[in-house]
Amino acid sequence: xxxxPSYSPELNPDEMLNANLKAAVTSQAPNxxxxxxxxxxxxxxxxxxxxxxxxxxxxQKESVKYAA
Numbered sequence: 001x002x003x004x005p006s007y008s009p010e011l012n013p014d015e016m017l018n019a020n021l022k023a024a025v026t027s028q029a030p031n032x033x034x035x036x037x038x039x040x041x042x043x044x045x046x047x048x049x050x051x052x053x054x055x056x057x058x059x060q061k062e063s064v065k066y067a068a
Contacts, residue, residue, distance in 0.1 A: 002066050013067050016058035021045065 009015040024044045031037040048055055059067060 010063050011066075013058045013064045016061065016064065017048075017055075020048075020058070 004011055021041060021044055025031070025037065025040045028040060031040055059065065
């Protein structure tokens with residue numbers, strides 16, 4: 001068990017995924033409708049599902065190695 005402060009996004013691997021998703025979705029052409037944003041997010045997450053090496057990189061940062 002690891003002690004985490006009450007608010008510590010830099011220690012949470014989920015935040016690495018969120019940052020990656022945000023960067024991927026916003027690097028494309030702007031989404032004009034809610035459905036387009038949803039499709040872009042789902043598409044990127046499906047791409048990550050097929051790329052386990054990329055997901056492993058989220059756990060390589062020194063501050064989140066405890067979770068690997």
